[in-house]
Amino acid sequence: MNNPFLINGSLIPNVSINKLYIAYIPPHIINENLEGKYAGDIFSTQLIINEIKEKALQLNLNLSNIQEKKLPQYLEKSLYSNDEHIRKCAESITKIFGERLAIILLTLKMGVSENITKRKDWTKDNWIYWRNIQNVILVGGLSSGKIGEQFKEHIEKVFKLANVKQYNIILNEKCDEIAIRGSSSYINNKDKAKEYLIMDCGATFIKRSYISFKNDCELNVENLEKVLSKYVEWEYETLEEEKEEALKLHGHILKVIKDSLSYYNNKIRVGNEIIISIANYINNGVVENRGGYGKLRLLNDNYETFLSDCILKDLNIRFQIKLVHDGTAMAANFKNYSNSVCVSLGTCFGVGFP
Numbered sequence: 001m002n003n004p005f006l007i008n009g010s011l012i013p014n015v016s017i018n019k020l021y022i023a024y025i026p027p028h029i030i031n032e033n034l035e036g037k038y039a040g041d042i043f044s045t046q047l048i049i050n051e052i053k054e055k056a057l058q059l060n061l062n063l064s065n066i067q068e069k070k071l072p073q074y075l076e077k078s079l080y081s082n083d084e085h086i087r088k089c090a091e092s093i094t095k096i097f098g099e100r101l102a103i104i105l106l107t108l109k110m111g112v113s114e115n116i117t118k119r120k121d122w123t124k125d126n127w128i129y130w131r132n133i134q135n136v137i138l139v140g141g142l143s144s145g146k147i148g149e150q151f152k153e154h155i156e157k158v159f160k161l162a163n164v165k166q167y168n169i170i171l172n173e174k175c176d177e178i179a180i181r182g183s184s185s186y187i188n189n190k191d192k193a194k195e196y197l198i199m200d201c202g203a204t205f206i207k208r209s210y211i212s213f214k215n216d217c218e219l220n221v222e223n224l225e226k227v228l229s230k231y232v233e234w235e236y237e238t239l240e241e242e243k244e245e246a247l248k249l250h251g252h253i254l255k256v257i258k259d260s261l262s263y264y265n266n267k268i269r270v271g272n273e274i275i276i277s278i279a280n281y282i283n284n285g286v287v288e289n290r291g292g293y294g295k296l297r298l299l300n301d302n303y304e305t306f307l308s309d310c311i312l313k314d315l316n317i318r319f320q321i322k323l324v325h326d327g328t329a330m331a332a333n334f335k336n337y338s339n340s341v342c343v344s345l346g347t348c349f350g351v352g353f354p
Contacts, residue, residue, distance in 0.1 A: 001132075010281075015327075022037055246296055
């Protein structure tokens with residue numbers, strides 16, 4: 001069947017699984033009661049960080065010396081600890097969120113009437129599509145390493161207990177580069193003598209890389225230092241306040257681009273296409289009114305051309321800008337996987353289809 005979440009190749013906003021309401025769970029599957037909750041309220045990076053902070057003493061972590069956003073990295077290290085108490089505590093955290101992730105996927109796979117009726121913006125075709133998916137490709141920092149492995153184990157256990165045919169869960173180890181690598185497929189005129197700037201604008205960090213094409217199959221990636229995301233809140237009292245923040249967000253993005261372009265003194269070496277994967281729904285340069293980057297819609301009807309014009313004004317160089325939904329960019333890595341969905345585990349859930 002045709003993918004009901006795509007229109008003319010672009011994702012529609014109701015693809016989000018953050019708004020999935022869990023009204024029914026088969027009995028005796030997990031101990032935690034998750035009925036009556038939304039997927040986005042039970043699984044996110046921030047919720048995992050909060051759990052780590054609550055158990056910092058048991059994990060032997062000094063929170064005063066650790067940036068909050070780096071706590072998942074310390075959870076990963078704790079899973080390898082020689083201290084059994086630390087390791088067991090870390091495993092208790094991955095169990096909580098592995099089971100929650102499992103219930104979310106189980107809800108999508110089963111498509112029972114109690115859950116269907118709560119998702120008003122989906123038709124039966126949306127549910128049928130999720131039911132028939134074979135491969136769920138997990139991406140993002142939380143899907144790699146031992147955390148990802150333990151999430152996968154808990155998903156498989158929950159599906160087995162529910163006696164439901166499992167999704168084939170696929171993990172990807174190159175999680176930090178996955179949106180960057182996927183975005184490279186959107187470069188139209190690949191010049192092997194050029195380096196192309198690609199950015200991945202998330203809710204936490206902006207990742208920056210220069211990529212080059214050695215041949216049709218081999219991609220060279222040179223990563224620059226990550227930059228903290230700014231001005232990505234999405235709740236405002238007035239439209240005027242939102243537009244003020246949109247200008248600040250745009251200024252931040254523009255500065256990151258200009259700083260990244262200054263990495264090479266020889267501008268001739270830099271290709272004239274910049275691809276930006278962004279944590280927002282995009283339709284041919286039009287930014288949808290969703291999420292922290294949605295405020296950019298207030299600056300211009302087409303943010304791609306607006307950003308290109310701003311770079312031209314500041315640097316006297318014309319760059320072709322292409323914005324890509326981050327989930328779609330990630331999914332571009334898996335074009336050989338049919339009947340699949342790419343689910344990113346980050347600040348919130350992201351979804352893309354190869």
